[in-house]
Amino acid sequence: xxxxxxxxxxxxxxxxxxxxxxxxxxxxxxxxxxxxxxxxxxxxxxxxxxxxxxxxxxxxxxxxxxxxxxxxxxxxxxxxxxxxxxxxxxxxxxxxxxxxxxxxxxxxxxxxxxxxxxxxxxxxxxxxxxxxxxxxxxxxxxxxxxxxxxxxxxxxxxxx
Numbered sequence: 001x002x003x004x005x006x007x008x009x010x011x012x013x014x015x016x017x018x019x020x021x022x023x024x025x026x027x028x029x030x031x032x033x034x035x036x037x038x039x040x041x042x043x044x045x046x047x048x049x050x051x052x053x054x055x056x057x058x059x060x061x062x063x064x065x066x067x068x069x070x071x072x073x074x075x076x077x078x079x080x081x082x083x084x085x086x087x088x089x090x091x092x093x094x095x096x097x098x099x100x101x102x103x104x105x106x107x108x109x110x111x112x113x114x115x116x117x118x119x120x121x122x123x124x125x126x127x128x129x130x131x132x133x134x135x136x137x138x139x140x141x142x143x144x145x146x147x148x149x150x151x152x153x154x155x156x157x158x159x160x
Contacts, residue, residue: 005149006034012156013044020152021090022048023061023082025073026100026116030145046090051082061085072111074099076128079117083128087121094122094155096148100133102140116144120155127151 013020022032032048035041049060054073057063063081071077082097100116107113114133120126131147133140 003034003037003146003149005146005153007038009035009149009153009156010038010041010044012153014040016156016159018044018093018156018159019046019090020044021046021086021092021095023086023095023097024048024050025052025057025082025098026102027098027141027145027148028052030141031096031098031148034145034149046092049086049089057082061089074101074111074115074117076117076119076130079119080121080126080128083119083121084126094120094125094152096120096152098144098148100131100140100144102133102137102144104137114140116140116147118144118148118151120151122155122159124159125155127155 024031029050035045051057051060054068058065062085067077079097079099083095087095097119103113112132116131119128133143
């Protein structure tokens with residue numbers, strides 16, 4: 001059974017004639033899975049890139065190497081680039097970019113375990129929010145995917 005929020009997002013995308021794209025890192029395709037669990041999602045969902053490694057972020061989504069070196073993969077600038085470049089690559093109306101540290105390793109003194117950045121890119125929006133999840137790896141991935149859906153839903157409710 002599809003997640004209710006994903007179904008509601010589908011209804012809004014369909015009603016507003018908008019197309020969606022995703023660039024996922026830390027969620028490994030979980031957001032796309034939720035979106036495509038909804039029957040008929042091919043009407044509004046163009047696709048997703050799971051760009052886990054630096055090489056994938058650079059090669060598939062044109063994230064500048066210098067930006068990755070300066071800020072690290074888990075940062076607001078990278079989340080924004082992922083969203084913006086996914087929107088451009090897929091020629092979508094709206095895109096989500098997500099990056100984070102799901103655990104159990106990878107944390108640093110300045111980037112705690114569970115840190116996640118979720119960006120939304122549209123012609124009339126450039127949002128980025130950050131969260132710090134407290135669960136295990138799978139719980140953090142689930143929380144991050146759900147938060148991305150919530151951000152997307154919030155945007156779609158506001159857009160004309």
